[in-house]
Amino acid sequence: EAQVTQNPRYLITVTGKKLTVTCSQNMNHEYMSWYRQDPGLGLRQIYYSMNVEVTDKGDVPEGYKVSRKEKRNFPLILESPSPNQTSLYFCASGESWGASYNEQFFGPGTRLTVL
């Protein structure tokens, strides 16, 4: 089954404690992306990746890091989480621009609370 998986689905942590949210896709997609969803602000892109070892900032990258060492994985790293990073996070993947455009597939979301 084609899917994007995220772990953990729920996480409560404290300010300053480093954490990683994993994202994995099994569709051999080149493009992957992270969004956060906040009430009144909608979904905003954090980082994206065009391929292995190719990453770039989205609209709200501050306080986050990503890596793309393998095609299937795109972890989101919070080195020193703060309460304003409490949010619902979604990972997405899709084909590259070279192919005809297809939908982006989204993971189930990770609800993060930073105390």
Place this chain on the structure above:
Amino acid sequence: AQSVTQLDSQVPVFEEAPVELRCNYSSSVSVYLFWYVQYPNQGLQLLLKYLSGSTLVESINGFEAEFNKSQTSFHLRKPSVHISDTAEYFCAVSPNAGNNRKLIWGLGTSLAVNP
């Protein structure tokens, strides 16, 4: 830059009634248009998309949307809704060129179907 406006934050409707969820966008470049649905406690699923061709697009569960370039709109409609259509609906656009396949999102419309 692009922006998306969903004109109604909440739409209550009775079962079997018709519904229209409105979406307007602005963009200086050509875009692809999407409607995504988010059921309670679930991730985002693509409902339908407009890439090119016929301006009327349909989903498998009875929704349709019409791309109106002159009015820069992409309203979502269903002639008869079911209880199971209760969900959050998001309109999104993506520039159809460039490296970043970022989706720019509206704030969502909460559709509540009542018996």
